[in-house]
Amino acid sequence: xxxxxxxxxxxxxxxxxxxxxxxxAIIRARRPKLVELAEAVIEEGRPLLAPAVLYRRIPVAExxxxxxxxxxxxxxxxxLIASHLAAAREVIVAVCTVGDIxxxxxxxxxxxxxxxxxxxxxxxxxxxxxxxxxxxxxFEGMAAAEGLIASIPLNPGMIGWPLxxxxxxxxxxxxxxEIGVSLGPGCIMQPLKxxxxxxxxxxxxxxxxxxxxxxxxxxxxxxxxxHAGSNESHxxxx
Numbered sequence: 001x002x003x004x005x006x007x008x009x010x011x012x013x014x015x016x017x018x019x020x021x022x023x024x025a026i027i028r029a030r031r032p033k034l035v036e037l038a039e040a041v042i043e044e045g046r047p048l049l050a051p052a053v054l055y056r057r058i059p060v061a062e063x064x065x066x067x068x069x070x071x072x073x074x075x076x077x078x079x080l081i082a083s084h085l086a087a088a089r090e091v092i093v094a095v096c097t098v099g100d101i102x103x104x105x106x107x108x109x110x111x112x113x114x115x116x117x118x119x120x121x122x123x124x125x126x127x128x129x130x131x132x133x134x135x136x137x138x139f140e141g142m143a144a145a146e147g148l149i150a151s152i153p154l155n156p157g158m159i160g161w162p163l164x165x166x167x168x169x170x171x172x173x174x175x176x177x178e179i180g181v182s183l184g185p186g187c188i189m190q191p192l193k194x195x196x197x198x199x200x201x202x203x204x205x206x207x208x209x210x211x212x213x214x215x216x217x218x219x220x221x222x223x224x225x226x227h228a229g230s231n232e233s234h235x236x237x238x
Contacts, residue, residue: 003179004138007051009130011123013038019125020118034119041119049127050099052179053135057201059090074173076198080160084151088200092139092150095176098127100191128193139199151200156187163187170196 014024016038027034059071066082067075068091076091085091102124110117136153143150156166167187176182176189176196184190 001054001056001174001178004053004055004135005051007053007131007134009046009049009051009127009134011042011046011126011130013042015126015130016042016119016122019122019129022122034115037115037119038122041116041123045102045120045123048099048102048105049124050101051097051127051131052099053094053096053131053138054174054176054179054181055092055094055135055139056174057090057092058173060085060088070173074169076169078161078165080154080158081198083160084154084206085198085200087204087206088151088202089148090201092199092201093170093173093197094135094139094199095170095174095179095181095189095194095196096128096131096135097179097181097189097191097194098124098131099180099193102127103192124193128195132195132197136197136199139201143201146201148201148203149205151202151205153197153199155195155197167196170198 013035017024017027017035020038022034024035058074061069061071063069063082063086066079067077068081068085068088069075070091076085102120106117106120106124109120132153136150140150154161154166156170157163158166164187167183167189171183180191181194182190189196
């Protein structure tokens, strides 16, 4: 299975603040020192990131009820899968991670410098999100080069594709240990700053809507404006 490792992640202070769950506009107005800290940890933490995307392209055999049956065995199952991937000729099953070096350091730093640890946590979260967005653009480019359309990314935990079921289906199709990712208790991936997704490829796929429209957190999420227009969704497994 292909592994993509050469990623130049576009990270800035605003993304780091979003990664901490903060609104950058408010922080810039009220606590500019936190903006400076966010900028500082980008330079500190970037060398500790190990972004990698493992993916597999699998032809679709048929759609049977809510089961998307795949060539060679295996299936993706659920209402969300059926509604978005019914016209797919192929699917891309992918796992993205930024590794665990940075997150391991955060646990050590927290006791002595919690603000810096929080900023580094925001950096790790921002890096994982940015990597997933870049992977989606890469898949869209692959599709376009072949005259195909790529669907919006579907993540386990979205409405119509429960986390446990979706994660089990993805990890049955792809060996993510190649990039150091495993599925732990509660279907949470390790390292924590990892994300799984499925993207459909076809000529007549419907790309209407945004991933946020199908997110299980859509009614309470404070960051919908941040994600609007993005291919990234809120993946509870991240």
